[in-house]
Amino acid sequence: MNPSAMADFFERLGHRVVRTKSSYWYDVRRRFYLGFPHHRLIDPSPDELYPFFLRLNGGVRYSGPPESPGRQSYALVCRDRRYDLDLLSSNTRSKVRRGLKHCTVEQLEPSYIMAHGKSVHDDTLRRIRIHDPYPWETYWRAVKESNCVAVWGALIGKTLTAYLVAVLVEGCWEILVVRSLSEFLRCYPNNALLFTVLRQMLSNPQIGQVFFGAESLEGLSSIDEFKLSMGFVKSPIRQRIVLHPFLRPALCNPLAVRAVGGLAHRQPQSEFWRKLDGLTAFVASGGA
The missing domain is CATH 3.40.630.30 (Gcn5-related N-acetyltransferase (GNAT))
Incomplete structure (x- = not known):
């Protein structure tokens, strides 16, 4: 089945879908895009991702081959x-x-x-x-x-x-x-x-x-x-998050990482703080 059919499915769900040279992307969160098909391993160039940040998007996340940049990870x-x-x-x-x-x-x-x-x-x-x-x-x-x-x-x-x-x-x-x-x-x-x-x-x-x-x-x-x-x-894969240049310094700041981690610990029922804690920890570990 062609990936365009999957793109149509995400658009029916209300997502904005973007196609680039190596992949399709959908806004899994507001102004934050995830590459799909999810099993496809890609290594997009900075030039390919640059248009995302012209539109003031927060970042993109994708899976790459084991030898590509990003944090060592896995797909199931x-x-x-x-x-x-x-x-x-x-x-x-x-x-x-x-x-x-x-x-x-x-x-x-x-x-x-x-x-x-x-x-x-x-x-x-x-x-x-x-x-x-x-x-x-x-x-x-x-x-x-x-x-x-x-x-x-x-x-x-x-x-x-x-x-x-x-x-x-x-x-x-x-x-x-x-x-x-x-x-x-x-x-x-x-x-x-x-x-x-x-x-x-x-x-x-x-x-x-x-x-x-x-x-x-x-x-x-x-x-x-x-x-x-x-x-x-x-x-084995490499997971990578590429952030907007304005966001990266804030999320890499050790004080911000500790503060988000503390809030996530105090509010374990909050999906927002759990995910933000995971994002900051990922960036701090070299995944961005």
Whole structure:
């Protein structure tokens, strides 16, 4: 699937999309752009990025090859076409089997999730302490209108307990979100869902890999640990953030780094301060 289809999807979500020589970019935050397709490793020149700062944008973030500038990091990918239960640990195999015993996993229409998935979505965002960047109806209309996006769900009886959204681009399935109901986690719907979808995706010879995000600026999380337990591996990359020249001195200032870190520590429920703390720590560690 051509990256332009993914660009159309982000525009339907309300993002501004920019295309440059090496990549596409969307405003993941106000005046802060992220390169996509997310699995693509790029090394843009200063001349390529210069127009972003003429428009007074705060910065750009992208993933580059292991030998390029930036902070040593990783992407979580699965490329093993032999993917099956025997590649997982005994503990994870047990969770997958228990999940499959309780759940039915199937590809679903976006309209079904739009009608039945709001409680699953809201419950997950409360659990992982992030805010929803999109109105519910806007998101699912964009999914429905985008032929590069697909949805799978795990059901117990008629109850939707978990769902997954992925986009197909350049022979890679990029998993965008996984949502689940807290009250059913003891039935391991996430394990059953991810195992079934991964095995289905990797059985297709036209699919080279499944991508499930890069290392968070906030560091290794329990979410990454779950992905690793399900068969994803850390593929070496370099993450880089290029800031507007006016912003860099402020974010590199040791006093600012300590102040932001203190505020994030005192307000652990604040997504804003957690992310700003991760950004300043990233810049201080040489990622910019």
